[in-house]
Amino acid sequence: MSVTMLFITILVLALLGYLLGRANASGLKASGNALHSIPPYHGYYVALWCGLPALLLILVWQAAQGSVVDQLLIASLPGHLTDGVSPARISLMLGEIKNVAAGRVFGTPEQAIIEAAETYKTFQNTAGYALVVCGLSAAVAGIAFARARLSPEFRARNRVDGILRGLLILSSIIAILTTLGIILSLVIESLAFFARVPVFSFLFGMEWSPQMAMRSDQIAAEGAFGAVPVFWGTIFISAIAMFVALPVGLFSAIYLVEYADKRIRSAVKPLLEVLAGIPTIVYGFFAVLTVAPFIREFGMSMGLDVASNSALAAGGVMGIMLIPFISSFSDDAISAVPQSMRDGAYALGATKAETIRQVLLPAALPGIVGGVLLATSRAIGETMIVVMAAGLTATLTANPLEGVTTVTVQIVTLLIGDTEFDSPKTLAAFGLGLVLFISTLALNIVALQVVKRYRERYE
Amino acid sequence: MSDTTARPGEPKRGVWYEPDAKLRRRHAADKRLRAYGIAAIVFALAMLATLVGTIAITAAPAVTQTMVTLEVVVPEGAVDPTDPRGGSYQKILNESIARIFPDVDAPRELRELRQLFSNGGQYALRDKVVADPSLIGRTFEVTFPLSDIGDQLHKGVIDRDLPPDYRRVSDTQIGWYDRLVEQGRISAPLNWGMIFNADSRFPELAGLWGALIGSFYALLICFIVSFPVGIAAAVYLEEFAPKNRFTDIIEVNINNLAAVPSIVFGLLGLAVFLNFFGMPRSAPIVGGLVLSLMTLPTIIIATRAALKAVPPSIREAAIGVGASKMQTVGHHVLPLAMPGILTGTIIGLAQALGETAPLLLIGMNAFITAAPDSMFNPSTALPTQIYIWADSPERGFTSRTSAAIIVLLGFLVCMNAIAIYMRKRFERRW
Numbered sequence: 001m002s003v004t005m006l007f008i009t010i011l012v013l014a015l016l017g018y019l020l021g022r023a024n025a026s027g028l029k030a031s032g033n034a035l036h037s038i039p040p041y042h043g044y045y046v047a048l049w050c051g052l053p054a055l056l057l058i059l060v061w062q063a064a065q066g067s068v069v070d071q072l073l074i075a076s077l078p079g080h081l082t083d084g085v086s087p088a089r090i091s092l093m094l095g096e097i098k099n100v101a102a103g104r105v106f107g108t109p110e111q112a113i114i115e116a117a118e119t120y121k122t123f124q125n126t127a128g129y130a131l132v133v134c135g136l137s138a139a140v141a142g143i144a145f146a147r148a149r150l151s152p153e154f155r156a157r158n159r160v161d162g163i164l165r166g167l168l169i170l171s172s173i174i175a176i177l178t179t180l181g182i183i184l185s186l187v188i189e190s191l192a193f194f195a196r197v198p199v200f201s202f203l204f205g206m207e208w209s210p211q212m213a214m215r216s217d218q219i220a221a222e223g224a225f226g227a228v229p230v231f232w233g234t235i236f237i238s239a240i241a242m243f244v245a246l247p248v249g250l251f252s253a254i255y256l257v258e259y260a261d262k263r264i265r266s267a268v269k270p271l272l273e274v275l276a277g278i279p280t281i282v283y284g285f286f287a288v289l290t291v292a293p294f295i296r297e298f299g300m301s302m303g304l305d306v307a308s309n310s311a312l313a314a315g316g317v318m319g320i321m322l323i324p325f326i327s328s329f330s331d332d333a334i335s336a337v338p339q340s341m342r343d344g345a346y347a348l349g350a351t352k353a354e355t356i357r358q359v360l361l362p363a364a365l366p367g368i369v370g371g372v373l374l375a376t377s378r379a380i381g382e383t384m385i386v387v388m389a390a391g392l393t394a395t396l397t398a399n400p401l402e403g404v405t406t407v408t409v410q411i412v413t414l415l416i417g418d419t420e421f422d423s424p425k426t427l428a429a430f431g432l433g434l435v436l437f438i439s440t441l442a443l444n445i446v447a448l449q450v451v452k453r454y455r456e457r458y459e
Numbered sequence: 460m461s462d463t464t465a466r467p468g469e470p471k472r473g474v475w476y477e478p479d480a481k482l483r484r485r486h487a488a489d490k491r492l493r494a495y496g497i498a499a500i501v502f503a504l505a506m507l508a509t510l511v512g513t514i515a516i517t518a519a520p521a522v523t524q525t526m527v528t529l530e531v532v533v534p535e536g537a538v539d540p541t542d543p544r545g546g547s548y549q550k551i552l553n554e555s556i557a558r559i560f561p562d563v564d565a566p567r568e569l570r571e572l573r574q575l576f577s578n579g580g581q582y583a584l585r586d587k588v589v590a591d592p593s594l595i596g597r598t599f600e601v602t603f604p605l606s607d608i609g610d611q612l613h614k615g616v617i618d619r620d621l622p623p624d625y626r627r628v629s630d631t632q633i634g635w636y637d638r639l640v641e642q643g644r645i646s647a648p649l650n651w652g653m654i655f656n657a658d659s660r661f662p663e664l665a666g667l668w669g670a671l672i673g674s675f676y677a678l679l680i681c682f683i684v685s686f687p688v689g690i691a692a693a694v695y696l697e698e699f700a701p702k703n704r705f706t707d708i709i710e711v712n713i714n715n716l717a718a719v720p721s722i723v724f725g726l727l728g729l730a731v732f733l734n735f736f737g738m739p740r741s742a743p744i745v746g747g748l749v750l751s752l753m754t755l756p757t758i759i760i761a762t763r764a765a766l767k768a769v770p771p772s773i774r775e776a777a778i779g780v781g782a783s784k785m786q787t788v789g790h791h792v793l794p795l796a797m798p799g800i801l802t803g804t805i806i807g808l809a810q811a812l813g814e815t816a817p818l819l820l821i822g823m824n825a826f827i828t829a830a831p832d833s834m835f836n837p838s839t840a841l842p843t844q845i846y847i848w849a850d851s852p853e854r855g856f857t858s859r860t861s862a863a864i865i866v867l868l869g870f871l872v873c874m875n876a877i878a879i880y881m882r883k884r885f886e887r888r889w
Contacts, residue, residue: 066737161785168699171691175712175759178752182723185730248499255496268500275507277871279813281842282514282864285849289857290513320506327503353489374718381720383816384842388849408722408816415729415820433726437719444718 006058006132010139014051017143021046024150033152041156048163049146054139061131069123070094076119078112186437189430196424197225202431204228208394208405210414210425225428227435229394233404237315237386238379240400244319245375249326250368256327257334258356269331276324284388287317292389299401307391312400314389318382322375329371333364366450373447377440383408407432511868518861524650524663525605525613527576527639531555533588535596543589548581552601559642560635572635577604579664604652604663605645607855612636613645616854627854653862657829658839658847662855665848667863669830673743673823673838674812680747680834681754681811686804688751689758690793696759697766698788717756724753725820733821741822741837749821750811757810761803765796770889798885802878809874813867815842841867 022043029035035042074082074090082090093113100109100117101124109117150156194202205226252272256265292313299306306312337360345355361368391403392413414429478486531551538546556576557563563572583603588594604610608628611617617626619633628636639645656666692713700706728749732738738745769792777787793800818824824843831838839847845867848860 063736157783157786161783164785165695165699168691168695171688172695172700172709174688175692175709175716175755178716178727178755179712181731182719182727185727185735186723189730247495248502251492251495251499252503255493255500259493259496268504271507272500272503275503277809277875278510279815279842279867279871281813281815281845281849282510282868285845285860285864286510286514288849289517289861290509320503320510323503323506351485351489353492354485356492377718377720381722383720383722384846387816387819388846408720411722411726412816412819415726416824430726430730433723437723440718440720440723441715444715448714 003058003062003131006135007055010051010054010058010135013054013136013139013143014047017050017139017146018043018047020143020147021150024147025156028150028152035152036154037156037158041160042150042154044160045156045163046143046146046150048160049142050139051142052163053142054135057138058131058135061134065127065131069120069127072123073097073116073120077116081112081116182437186430186434189427190434193424193427193431196427197431201225202227202428206396208410210410210428225424225431227407227432229396230405230407230410230432231435232396233311233390233394234380234406234408236398236400236404237311237318237390237406238376240311240315241318241322241379242372242376244316245322245326246372248319249323249375250330252323253327253330253334254356257331258352258360272324272327275321276328278321280321280382280384281388283317283321284384284386287313287385287389291317295401304401306401307403309389309391309403310401311390311404314386315400317389318379318385321382321385322379325375325378326368326371329374330364330368333367333371334360336367337363366453370447370451373443373450377443377447380443381408381436381440383412387412407436411436514861514864517858518865519858520614520616521653521858521862522650523614523647524652525610525645525647526602527605527609528600528602528644528646529555529559530598531584531601532598533584533595538588538595540592540595543592543595544585546585546588548584548588552576552580552584559644560638563635568631571629571632575606575609575632575635575639577606577609577663578661579604579659602646607662607853608632609636610663611854613647616858650862653859654866658826658844659828660826662851662853662859665856665859667841667844667866669827670839670841670844670863672830673746674840674842676743676831676834676838677747677750677818677840678808678812680744681750682804682808684748684751685754685758685807689755689804690762690800692755693759693762693766694788694793697763698792699784713756713759716752717760720816721753721814722816722820724749725817727752728817728821739835739837741825741827741839742835743823743831743838743840744834745821746818746823746840747834749817750814753814753817754807754811757807758800758804761807762796762800765799765803766792768799768889769795795887798881798887802882805874805878805881809871809878812870812874813842815846818843819846841870 018040020043022039024046025035025037025039025042029039073094077093081093085093096109097113097116097120099105100113101120202225206228207224207226208229209224252268256268260268292308292310295310295313295316296306296308341359341363342355345359350358386406386409390409391405392409393403394405394410395402397404411429411432414425414432529552532555533546533551537551538548553569553573556572557569560572563569580601580603584601587599587601605613608617612619612628612633613636617628619626623630636645652664653666654671655668656664657669659665692709696706696709700709728745732745732748733740773791773795774787777791778784782790818840823838823840824847825837825839826847827837827839841863845860845863848856848863
């Protein structure tokens with residue numbers, strides 16, 4: 001019986017529990033008792049007791065089964081395979097055993113491995129049956145336990161409300177768990193990385209060539225993991241993006257709020273929002289297909305040497321993506337300036353442009369700055385555009401026509417295709433991820449602070 | 460004040476004085492700012508139009524697929540009627556190609572000739588025979604794709620006027636192709652294979668089916684997990700939570716999660732789901748779980764806004780007639796907020812559908828030539844399939860990548876249209 005089937009069976013049992021509980025309570029009511037709660041609540045109570053513990057059991061079991069079976073399997077292996085062997089070798093052996101068990105046999109495995117594969121299959125089967133038996137008995141036991149508690153005075157509604165409330169709290173804790181998961185996984189893997197490569201040489205090293213560490217004599221060679229060129233590339237491309245997005249976004253927001261009439265505004269605003277809804281992979285392909293060749297040819301015609309993965313193409317396309325961010329934040333900020341301030345400026349004889357420059361923009365500045373910071377954090381964390389359009393080699397250059405690489409590009413290239421978590425090469429991705437997480441988080445917090453302060457001033 | 464004092468070219472309304480140089484400069488500055496604004500909007504919209512336009516134009520060739528129709532004889536004995544899967548169909552096909560081109564017999568030329576026909580021909584023939592084994596021993600027609608170069612030739616992507624060294628088709632190949640056209644064997648029907656085939660190394664055979672199924676499973680998981688959990692979290696925060704440190708932490712957390720770069724979620728999925736829990740690599744279930752963590756903040760924020768919009772009088776009335784807090788929320792507030800919640804959920808799912816980076820990190824960019832049977836099997840998703848095709852060097856993949864993007868954008872437009880429709884249709888002002 002597959003896990004999905006087990007899941008469905010338990011849901012059916014829970015429905016049965018509901019009907020049973022309701023019938024019980026209806027019976028009590030029919031025999032002249034005054035119930036504290038209406039019968040459906042008795043039903044809900046039984047259903048919750050049937051479903052929740054059983055489903056929880058399945059989840060925990062599923063999470064634990066893999067490693068428990070592995071441990072049992074290692075314990076059952078004959079001594080000559082496991083004695084004095086490194087953990088990495090054992091995990092390789094486990095992989096081979098599982099492959100053999102799944103019927104993917106490469107070459108001729110040892111007899112012991114074939115036997116172990118049989119053992120593995122037996123363990124898996126036993127575990128599967130045990131899960132079905134335990135899950136179903138938990139569900140049935142839940143029904144029995146809950147039904148035994150039903151009585152006319154039983155406060156079923158309060159109990160059900162309490163359980164539901166617990167579930168609601170649990171759900172909102174998931175947000176915290178996610179953040180914790182992110183921080184823990186990044187920090188733990190980064191610590192493993194920094195145990196091999198000193199933090200200092202990672203943060204301030206000037207040379208980035210992670211491929212070198214693949215050679216055994218070069219592991220953790222100092223200088224190979226100096227991330228400064230990668231950081232520089234990220235900042236450089238983000239700066240180009242903001243160079244495009246900031247004026248375009250800001251001027252369009254000013255026009256839409258202060259100059260455009262309602263019809264134009266209601267037509268243009270949703271169109272600008274469309275830019276924000278296009279998936280980044282589409283922008284990436286657009287950069288490779290259209291923008292990069294265009295810039296290259298244009299540069300060539302001017303006699304310039306343009307790389308096919310120039311920072312200008314990636315940054316420019318990213319800037320287009322960020323236009324709606326800047327424009328909608330600026331739009332909100334300018335619209336939020338009280339009308340009285342405009343009227344005051346006009347009354348003094350200021351033109352529209354003077355009012356905007358000298359009254360509205362200074363008043364809206366905190367909101368605009370907040371938007372710019374959020375957009376910058378978006379630019380730093382943006383992945384697909386740069387993976388497709390930016391370069392792979394880390395170069396320290398301020399020439400936008402050359403290719404540079406970014407943190408996100410390096411994370412993707414370091415991790416694609418590699419599953420082993422013991423080389424500095426893959427662990428470096430988590431070091432970069434940690435830096436990325438911290439810097440975007442800091443930008444977001446600062447941005448929210450700036451926006452908050454601005455709100456306090458104008459309400 | 461009157462029109463007689465205004466010179467031609469001056470603004471007509473409201474100007475009752477002679478503007479001096481300074482005033483004219485100030486008005487010019489005003490016009491300039493206005494022009495910058497218009498220029499900015501025109502630039503942004505032009506970029507949008509260029510993006511959609513170039514992708515639509517590049518996608519156009521992929522709308523049809525060039526097919527060739529051959530008469531095939533499957534000789535008795537070449538294929539076992541009881542087990543028709545086992546025959547060597549490529550050989551049978553080669554023989555019928557040779558019948559059309561009896562003049563070609565040098566091995567090198569033959570190889571060049573076969574390059575015009577897709578590698579998938581043998582499977583088309585096999586499927587036909589498997590479906591109807593009585594065809595063995597008879598002459599019948601088989602229609603199957605031309606290869607990438609034949610396809611490009613038909614669509615005019617390959618320029619015949621270029622010198623032979625600069626194009627991927629030789630003059631003899633063009634001659635053979637023209638002969639096929641003369642015999643009326645070439646047709647270009649709608650390219651359904653692009654939707655219903657799984658991935659392939661050969662552009663003419665590659666399709667999106669595996670990616671569509673993978674994306675479907677991932678979005679299903681994403682919905683199953685993030686919809687109830689998101690609503691529950693929002694209901695707790697909006698309706699039940701006391702105002703204290705703990706709920707403050709949760710709120711700050713949710714707002715920050717909404718702004719965490721998507722690739723960081725990919726790292727989380729890799730470290731926690733794949734390495735810690737040992738879930739299968741490249742599987743839509745892992746992709747769905749990662750996407751649901753990303754969608755959760757969107758749904759929570761939308762749900763809270765929808766709950767806030769329900770007026771307190773509804774809650775007071777329910778509590779007044781004796782409902783518990785949970786009943787008030789479950790029977791009255793949530794149903795009234797549901798349209799807003801669903802709108803937010805659809806928008807969140809649309810974002811999740813276009814998300815690529817986290818799926819790359821958990822390996823959903825694998826090369827898989829069959830649609831997944833379940834959500835635990837390796838698979839690609841729509842955006843990762845676009846990424847794979849965009850990286851493939853064959854010419855045919857360029858138009859297919861664009862076509863796949865059009866499919867993706869089509870889904871996104873539909874989802875957003877549903878969301879907008881629901882907002883317009885069910886939105887209630889209190």
